[in-house]
Amino acid sequence: MTTSPFDLTGRCAVVTGAGRGLGQAVAVGLARAGADLVLLGRPGRQEATRDLVAALGAKVDVVDLDVSDLDAVAEVAADLDRSHQVDVLVNNAGIIDRADSVDVGRDDWQRVVDVNLTGLFFLTQQLGAPMVARGHGKVVSIASLLSFQGGLRVASYAASKHGVAGLTKALANEWGPRGVQVNAIAPGYMVTDNTTALREDPDRSRSILERIPAGRWGTPEDVAGAAVFLASSAADYVNGHVLVVDGGWMAR
Template structure:
């Protein structure tokens, strides 16, 4: 690893990003690459080729690793392989899904799908990649939470539970690993123009109600979250630990 020339320079760092094939994950991966990092992209087969090409076009390297985050045995195995093959400086756990149901109709299979990917898969990958960080005495772990780490939402109880859990994991690991030089933080995006919010944006009443509450007056973009990720991944955030950084255009201020 080379020394950074500015507090936000990631030159010489290696960052792992899950779910980097589209949306927030792709925006974060490109933001880290633009700041100088080389990338390991982790996600479903065939989903991340475009992101890898864009990273190479920025002059950085991109390694694609196929992984289903709901397969926890595979997550532990692949996580250990990544940690053995790369000196990982930054882990961004972004992969996640959302399923919308009235709670009275929520099937166990739906609950399990959301929690298995958003919470359990995230934890097992963090454990596998984070332990070598603790042993080396440095590293940055960034998990993607949500405004629903603070709120309950509507018809998304499994998602809300999983994102509350992400915030809890963030704080617990910050307590355990902070003294070893590893900063563990999360980003809580607000309402973003991604696939996860398609149903909301296509509902005129819900979409307008959401915009009416956002002081910025617009939906967020992957680029809005990328800057926060670069900050938390960089030396500028060396004394930031156990924090859930809200990037929401002011939603939580209302």
């Protein structure tokens, strides 16, 4: 029987921020494809996803981690290197802060950048190094449409997500020759906590839907398939790419 190129059986995938939304859907999608999971996130937030993954027959571990705490990132990465062979890293953890740019404070700015970009880089560096040494691995980061656009009242988020796209390309250039593919997914307007304010604003919601050819908001499950693809051997020749999953928004 020929093995599907999307089969992740025997591979270990780490997913950050897997407690809900996109991260949960991606973790479940990877488990359905055969992967075992390590869920990294804030204490008490990963258990529901752990149960969903375990129900699919996958091995799953939960590790508490605030990705903005770089000392904790280093400690957790070292522990994982000793206990697991991490084949796939999905950087999903992220936060957004909505405010007029003239009102953004230093602490608010730093908090978003620390989670969305700085923590992402150092976790990727430390879990990616063993991949590079082995000559095989996949890194998939969750970018955004605001990796390409500026948005409204989200200066720190847009800056951090532009950084994720640039970092994806930079690491792909360095690690591609060593057998590690580094890509990102740019979700469109999804039904998640991050878009609650937009969906509850009738005017904004209507204007957004009018631009999406698919005629609907995306769901976390719409992103899961893209993550499975980029994590699998089907994407061995895809590197440094930011895959837009947006119902056609960018085509308009």
